Amino acid sequence: MSRIRTFVAVELSPDVIGRCKDAIKRMNKVASDVRWVDPKSIHLTLKFLGDVQDREIHEVCKAVAAATKEFDGFDFACGGIGAFPSLAKPRTIWLGIREGSEQLALLTDRIEEELHGIGYPKERRRFSPHITIGKVREGGLPDEAFLATLESLAEFDGGESDASEVTVFSSELLREGPLYTVLSHAPLKEAWRKKQEEPDEEEDEEDEEVAPSDKVKIDWSSFDEIDEDDDEDEEGDEDAEEEEGK
Secondary structure, eight states: OEEEEEEEEEEOHHHHHHHOOOOOOHHHTTTTSEEOOOHHHHHHEEEEEEEEEEGGGGHHHHHHHHHHSSOOEEEEEEEEEEEEEOSSEEEEEEEEEEEHHHHHHHHHHHHHHHHHHOOOOOSSSSSOOEEEEEEETTOOOOHHHHHHHHHTTTOOEEEEEEEEEEEEEEEEEEETTEEEEEEEEEOOOOHHHHOOOOOHHHHHHHHHHSSSOOEEOOOOGGTTTTTOOOSSSEEEEEHHHHHTOO
């Protein structure tokens, strides 16, 4: 019986992804000890489930869909570059959420409730929405120039995105970096209702929700200034670092 490393996330708009790329480029000019997330793989994690038995994936996807279908879609605004556990001693570099944090937290609570109903424990800590864009390498010591650049981006405008659906991903660690696979798309209220009005496509979409679809493999060739050595799963060790920032 195999296990699948699984997490639940909101995918981001091209606007937010583009601005993340701009911020990374600015910081990368003065950073030598940071592993940046490839812009094409950046997302907003709502829930990290860890290793899930493959036979349970269908129920996990159903639970997430049940949580989202009566939750109204919304927009959120991103902004401000920060770090866990602190700007003075950064380990995880992130883009913050300026507007929409409350809705993201409520959506996460709804998902937590549904997943708890099928046996997954709730998070003990308060949900703090953020978008991870980089990690300082173990033993790395960011210099003053990098810390100054990090502080200068405190008011960085990260653009806007919408939450019209939630995605369940699997994460597989490969030598060249993590490989994310879409396991299901769970539309929020209005998108869900629109889907129900399209009976000809309904069956195909339902199949997609419980079966792995296109793999999103990291392609570093378009962003060759960024270090390619990524031997950790970003989703897995984010928990401990977030805890330090509380």
